[in-house]
Amino acid sequence: MIAGYGMAGARLAEEIRRRDPAGERVAIVAIGDEPHPPYNRVLLSNVLAGAMSAESVRLQEEGWAVAHGVEVRRGREVVSIDRDGRRVTLDDGTLIGYDVLVLATGARAWVPPVEGLTGDDGELAPGVATFRTLDDCAAIAAGARGGVRVAVLGGGLLGLEAARGLAARGNAVTVVHPRAHLMERQLDDGAGQVLAQVLRGLGVRVLLNSRAARYLPGDGLKLDDGRLVEADLVVVAAGVRPQTAQAWVAGLDVEGGVLVDDDLRTSDPFIHAIGDCARHPGTVPGLVQPAWEQAAALAALLTGSRSPYRGTKVVTRLKASGVDLAALGDVHAAPDDPRAEVLWLSEPSRGRYAKLVVRDERVAGAIALGVPDAAAAITQFYDRGLPVPPDRLALLLGRAMPYGEGAASDGGNPAGLSGTSVVCRCNAVSKDTLVAAWRSGARDLTALASATRATTGCGTCTDTVCGIARWLAQSEKAQAAGTAHAPS
Numbered sequence: 239m240i241a242g243y244g245m246a247g248a249r250l251a252e253e254i255r256r257r258d259p260a261g262e263r264v265a266i267v268a269i270g271d272e273p274h275p276p277y278n279r280v281l282l283s284n285v286l287a288g289a290m291s292a293e294s295v296r297l298q299e300e301g302w303a304v305a306h307g308v309e310v311r312r313g314r315e316v317v318s319i320d321r322d323g324r325r326v327t328l329d330d331g332t333l334i335g336y337d338v339l340v341l342a343t344g345a346r347a348w349v350p351p352v353e354g355l356t357g358d359d360g361e362l363a364p365g366v367a368t369f370r371t372l373d374d375c376a377a378i379a380a381g382a383r384g385g386v387r388v389a390v391l392g393g394g395l396l397g398l399e400a401a402r403g404l405a406a407r408g409n410a411v412t413v414v415h416p417r418a419h420l421m422e423r424q425l426d427d428g429a430g431q432v433l434a435q436v437l438r439g440l441g442v443r444v445l446l447n448s449r450a451a452r453y454l455p456g457d458g459l460k461l462d463d464g465r466l467v468e469a470d471l472v473v474v475a476a477g478v479r480p481q482t483a484q485a486w487v488a489g490l491d492v493e494g495g496v497l498v499d500d501d502l503r504t505s506d507p508f509i510h511a512i513g514d515c516a517r518h519p520g521t522v523p524g525l526v527q528p529a530w531e532q533a534a535a536l537a538a539l540l541t542g543s544r545s546p547y548r549g550t551k552v553v554t555r556l557k558a559s560g561v562d563l564a565a566l567g568d569v570h571a572a573p574d575d576p577r578a579e580v581l582w583l584s585e586p587s588r589g590r591y592a593k594l595v596v597r598d599e600r601v602a603g604a605i606a607l608g609v610p611d612a613a614a615a616i617t618q619f620y621d622r623g624l625p626v627p628p629d630r631l632a633l634l635l636g637r638a639m640p641y642g643e644g645a646a647s648d649g650g651n652p653a654g655l656s657g658t659s660v661v662c663r664c665n666a667v668s669k670d671t672l673v674a675a676w677r678s679g680a681r682d683l684t685a686l687a688s689a690t691r692a693t694t695g696c697g698t699c700t701d702t703v704c705g706i707a708r709w710l711a712q713s714e715k716a717q718a719a720g721t722a723h724a725p726s
Contacts, residue, residue: 239336241316241326241484243270245279246513246529247342248297251308253537261307263541267334268308269326271315274372275300278694280526280664283557285375286403292372297694316343319488321506338508338540341485341496345478345514345523346370350391354453355474362474365455369400369475381471382409389459389469391450393420395524395556397475398437402558404473405441412443412467414450414459424554424565428584429591429605433556433563436589436608440560480515480523495523500546502536510536520549527664528552534666553617553663555698564613564698566620567603571595578602581634594634599625611636614702621660652702652709661706662692662699669706676710683707 240247251266258264270276276297284290303310311328318327325335347368349355355366362368367377378400382388385408390401393415405411413420419430420437434444451462458469480495491497491505495517502510502518512532514523521528528550535547556563573580575595582593585608592612595603601620606613615636619626632638655661657670667690675689683704687693693700 239326239334239338240266240268240340240342242342242344242481242513242515243268243310243312244272244276244342244344244513245297245526246344246533247340248276249530249533250340250342250512250537251303251306252298253533254540255306255308257537257541259306266308267336268303268310269314269316269328269334270310270312272371272373273313275302277372278526279370280557282369282372282375283399283403285372286369286378286400287406287559288379289406289559292375295372316484319484319509321488321509324508336508338510340536341504341509341511341515342513343481343484343515345480347374347474348477348479349474350450350476352391352450352453352459354455355472363453363455365470366453366472366474369396369473370478378404378471378473379407382407385409386470387458387468388412388471388473389414389467390473390475391459392474392476393417393444393446394423394475394477395421395554396478397473398433398556398561399558400473400475401437401442402440402561406559410443411441412445412469413437414445414448414461414467416447416449418447420444420446421556421565424569425605426570426593428582429565429569429593429607432584432586432589432591432607433561435586436561439589478514478524480517482515485509485511485515493517500548501539501544502532502547512536518547518549520547522552525550525552525554527666530665551621553620557698562606562608562610562613564606564617565604566617567601568595569593569603569605571603579630581630583634592634594630596626596630601626609636617663618655618659621663622658652706655706661702662690664699665691665694667692667699672703672706673710676707681707681711 254264278295278297281295315329316326317329325333327333347370357363368374382404387410388404390397390413393413401411401413419427420433437444449462450459452460459467482492482496485496486492496504496511496515498504498511498516498518502512504511513529531550532547535545538545553566571578571580579596584591590608592609593605601616604616626633627638655669659669661667661669671690675686680686680689692703
């Protein structure tokens with residue numbers, strides 16, 4: 239049984255059916271608290287901006303579950319777990335037994351204790367919305383009609399994606415962030431300041447070191463220094479909290495998430511956990527790639543093999559129109575760190591900031607804002623654990639790419655990427671996988687996405703996938719021309 243049928247739960251069902259198509263080894267019952275088919279939360283900012291429809295971000299077609307023998311109960315939630323009897327109780331009182339239970343309950347938006355944001359009943363006040371679900375998107379879009387003023391509470395990933403999406407709709411948007419710079423977990427101060435400048439250039443007002451003290455309906459947010467941020471709508475994007483209430487009541491080990499081992503097993507051998515509700519020492523929650531790698535590892539275990547999950551090398555990307563940002567590893571290393579080489583380039587007037595941290599001849603951390611070539615190059619070295627080239631500056635500027643076992647300056651040309659290079663990090667799709675799919679008949683972006691899942695995560699690999707498809711088409715055309723003109 240899968241408790242939670244969002245991104246992680248749906249991916250687990252797919253991975254199980256990929257290994258057990260007829261359901262001979264694993265029968266799947268999935269409980270989902272949302273009424274929608276599973277969808278890609280990563281793309282919600284595009285839905286909010288009006289660039290994508292709710293239907294276009296679905297992860298599965300309406301009839302996928304029935305066609306693959308997966309029993310899905312939507313609009314229902316597991317409220318309690320009877321570990322001794324191996325059964326769960328749903329919110330409508332239904333009891334369902336299980337042999338193995340997988341918790342994929344995800345996380346829920348956190349609402350900070352700001353006076354007025356919620357009523358006495360704990361519900362959000364009129365004019366306040368969180369940004370986490372498809373229904374949240376609909377509520378925000380409805381409240382943001384007519385170009386109303388919007389205050390976004392939180393300058394992390396979700397807050398900035400919501401702010402940019404709303405600005406793209408024509409709203410006057412102000413981001414209120416309590417820290418000295420944006421995305422302080424993923425960026426150093428220099429990058430955070432340049433990012434704020436980029437967003438201001440895109441029409442988003444940014445207030446740093448600012449704390450909301452009170453929500454005044456119809457007026458906006460009163461800050462703790464007395465200033466008023468005028469707003470007709472307040473979007474709360476101050477972070478999320480793992481949904482672990484059921485696990486805690488059931489007596490499972492919980493500490494910032496349901497604790498799991500390399501088999502994604504909890505303190506109960508018959509219960510596993512994946513995704514945002516799980517806590518594994520090798521990764522951080524809140525990103526899609528760890529959840530999907532966990533789903534693949536657990537599916538292998540449940541279908542009779544074992545592929546332990548050892549953690550994920552996380553690359554954080556900001557999915558906001560007009561902003562190209564990637565951050566990975568140790569981004570806070572100081573220039574005088576005796577254990578590392580730290581290079582950085584800052585060009586605020588052009589919205590560019592690049593930082594590279596090298597330890598033991600490997601990429602230990604990086605920030606790439608406004609320098610997509612550098613982001614692509616550094617990520618490849620980071621993913622594959624390759625020694626960096628002697629010319630560190632070339633790598634920082636995106637002029638060095640992994641090639642074979644060494645490095646070569648290929649300018650991002652797909653021909654220069656080795657076959658094992660990971661193109662889509664969200665789905666662990668390599669160049670070789672894309673080439674094989676193309677040669678099997680997947681000749682455009684839609685077909686390649688369907689065959690390999692590339693581009694269906696954060697979407698930032700779309701240009702690279704299109705580039706590989708163009709390169710393959712050109713290579714095939716050139717080969718055909720050469721054959722046609724070859725002497726007999």
